[in-house]
Amino acid sequence: MTEQANFTTDQYRRAMGRFASGVTIASTLAGKQDHAMTANAVVSVSLEPTLLMISVGTESRWFEAAQESGVWGISLMPATGRKIAEWLATPGRPMLGQLGRVPHHRGVTGVALMDDALTTIECRTVALHEAGDHHLFIGEVIALEVPESAHAPLVHCQGSYRTLTTSPTDT
Numbered sequence: 001m002t003e004q005a006n007f008t009t010d011q012y013r014r015a016m017g018r019f020a021s022g023v024t025i026a027s028t029l030a031g032k033q034d035h036a037m038t039a040n041a042v043v044s045v046s047l048e049p050t051l052l053m054i055s056v057g058t059e060s061r062w063f064e065a066a067q068e069s070g071v072w073g074i075s076l077m078p079a080t081g082r083k084i085a086e087w088l089a090t091p092g093r094p095m096l097g098q099l100g101r102v103p104h105h106r107g108v109t110g111v112a113l114m115d116d117a118l119t120t121i122e123c124r125t126v127a128l129h130e131a132g133d134h135h136l137f138i139g140e141v142i143a144l145e146v147p148e149s150a151h152a153p154l155v156h157c158q159g160s161y162r163t164l165t166t167s168p169t170d171t
C-alpha cells in the first residue's frame, strides 16, 4: 500500500541537512582527464571485504566519468579545504584544468588525491545500483593514506560549511 507523503522534497532535503557530515572530494578520471566533485553521501559499508559506497547524482558528469573509469578516490577534507569544496561543487565548472589550482597528488589507481586531506581512500567499483535519481557506487578499497597529523575536519550541516569548535564529549 502506498502512503500519501506528508512532506515535500524540500522538507526532506532540510531534514537530512541536519545530519552533520564530513566533506569529501570524490575524484575519478574522464578518459585521461581528472574529474572531481564535492560529495558527502559517502558511507563505509563493510570491513571484510573493505567496501565503501558513494551516492552519485545520475545527472552529474562524475557519474558518467566514474562509470567509464571504474576507479575513484575520496579525500576527506580539512577545515582549510572549504574553498576547494565550494569550487568542486560549482555546476558547469570547466572539466579541463579544474584541479589546476588545487594542490593534489596521484594515487596508485592514477586518480587525483587532495594534498592535506585527513585521509584518502581509493576504490575499484564492484557494484553499481540505481537508486531514484542517484546511483550507488560500491567500491572495493584498494589503497588508503592516513597521515600522522590530522587537522580539524570540514563539516557540512544545515546547508553551510562549519568547523568543529568543541572537544570530544564524554557526556
Ligand SMILES: Cc1cc2nc3c(=O)[nH]c(=O)nc-3n(C[C@H](O)[C@H](O)[C@H](O)COP(=O)(O)O)c2cc1C
Pocket: 023, 036, 037, 038, 039, 040, 041, 042, 055, 056, 057, 059, 060, 061, 062, 063, 088, 089, 090, 091, 092, 093, 156
Ligand atoms: C556539501 C556538498 C555535498 C555534496 N554531496 C554530493 C554527493 O554526495 N553526491 C553527489 O552526486 N553530489 C553531491 N554534491 C553536489 C555536487 O558536488 C555538484 O552537483 C557537482 O557540481 C557535480 O559535478 P559534475 O556534474 O561536474 O560531476 C554535493 C555538494 C555539496 C556542496
